[in-house]
Amino acid sequence: MIQMKEVYKRYPNGIMAANNFDIHIKPGEFVYVVGPSGAGKSTFIKMMYREEKPTKGNILINGVDITNLKASRVPYLRRNIGVVFQDFKLLSRLTVYENIAFALEVIEEHPKSIKKRVMEVLDLVGLKHKARMMPDELSGGEQQRISIARSIVNTPKVVIADEPTGNLDPETSWEIMNLFEEINTRGTTIVMATHNREIVNTIRHRVIAIENGLIVRDEARGEYGYES
Ligand code: ADP
Ligand code: ADP
Numbered sequence: 001m002i003q004m005k006e007v008y009k010r011y012p013n014g015i016m017a018a019n020n021f022d023i024h025i026k027p028g029e030f031v032y033v034v035g036p037s038g039a040g041k042s043t044f045i046k047m048m049y050r051e052e053k054p055t056k057g058n059i060l061i062n063g064v065d066i067t068n069l070k071a072s073r074v075p076y077l078r079r080n081i082g083v084v085f086q087d088f089k090l091l092s093r094l095t096v097y098e099n100i101a102f103a104l105e106v107i108e109e110h111p112k113s114i115k116k117r118v119m120e121v122l123d124l125v126g127l128k129h130k131a132r133m134m135p136d137e138l139s140g141g142e143q144q145r146i147s148i149a150r151s152i153v154n155t156p157k158v159v160i161a162d163e164p165t166g167n168l169d170p171e172t173s174w175e176i177m178n179l180f181e182e183i184n185t186r187g188t189t190i191v192m193a194t195h196n197r198e199i200v201n202t203i204r205h206r207v208i209a210i211e212n213g214l215i216v217r218d219e220a221r222g223e224y225g226y227e228s
Contacts, residue, residue, distance in 0.1 A: 001027045001189055002048060002158065007057035009043050009213075017043035018054065019213040025191065027157065030184045032200050033193040034224055035210040041193040044210060045162050048191065049081050050074055062157060079105050082151030082159040082188075086166035088143045090135040096122070096146050097131040103150040121149040125179060141172035148179055152188070159183060161192040165199070177203060200224040 002025040009018035017040040025031055033041045046052040047059055050066055058067045066077055090099050100118045122128045125145040135143055144164060151159050161180070165173035177199055184190045194200060200207065200223065207222030208215060217225065 001025055001062060002191070003060040005058045007047065007054045007059060009047065009052060010055045016213045018047070021057070021215055023208065023215065023218065025189060027189055028184070028187055030190045030205040031192070032205055032207045033191065033210065034200060034207055034226065036226070039210045040213045041210055042162055045160050045191065045193055048160055049083055050077060075105070079154045080156050080158065082154065082156040084144070084147050084151050084159065084161040084164045086163040088147045090143055090147060092135055095131065096127070096133050096135065096138070099135065099146060100150045100153050104153045117153060121153050125149045140168055141175060144168065144176050145179065148176070152183060156188065158189045158191065161190065163193055163195060165194065165196050170198070173199065197224040197226065
C-alpha cells in the first residue's frame, strides 16, 4: 500500500531529513509518526503526497511509484490520499459546504450526487447543520472536522495527518481522534504525525519514531516514548 525503499531526503541547505527510510504500511493500518521537533516527521509525510520529492530511493503508493510521477499525474495521486493539517487550511472565502465540494474531484458527476456525497461526509463528522457557515464562524475543533470531511470526500484509501490535534485542547483532541478511529475502522489507512503522548499511549497503534532523519523505532502497538 505505502512503501518507501531506501529513501533519502537532503534539503538544499544540506540537512538530511530522511536517511535511508525503509518502511511498508499495509492497507487498513493506523500508524503514528513520533519524534522530536525537526526530526523529519513532516518530511516523511510530505514525501507521501509528493509535496517533497526524495533525493534518492522510491516511494510506492498502491503499487504506483510516485517518485518520478509527472506533475500532470499528481492530482490523481492526491485523489487517492486525503491530507489533514494542524492549521486546517480551509479556504476562508468559501462556505463549509463549498470547501468540501471544492475538494471533490468532479468528473462529469451529477450535481445531485455531488451534494449527496458532501452531505454524507458532513454527516459523518457531525456537522451537517453547519454547511452554510463560513470557516471562521466555527471553533477550531469544528474546523478540523470539516478538514477531515474534506480529506475523505474523494473516498481515498489513505489519509495522512500532520499533527491534526496540535492546535486543539485535550477534550477536542480526543473527539478528533475518535473520528480518525471511525475512518480507520471503515478501512482507510491512517498515517499521523503527532506530539500527543496521551493519545499515542492510550489508543494503541503502530508507532514509527524518527530522530535526526533516522527511523529509530518501528513497533506494532508501540508507545510514544518521549517525556513531552
Ligand atoms: P519535524 O516534522 O519532525 O519537525 P521536518 O521534517 O519538518 O521535521 O524537518 C526535518 C529537518 O529538515 C529539520 O532540520 C528542518 O529544519 C529541515 N527542513 C525541513 N524543511 C526544510 C526545507 N524546506 N528546507 C530546508 N530544510 C528543511
Ligand atoms: P439535507 O436536507 O440533506 O439536510 P439540505 O438541502 O437541507 O440537505 O442542505 C443542508 C445545508 O447544506 C443547507 O444549509 C444548504 O444551504 C447547504 N447546501 C446544500 N447544497 C448546497 C450547495 N450546492 N451549495 C451551498 N450550500 C449547500
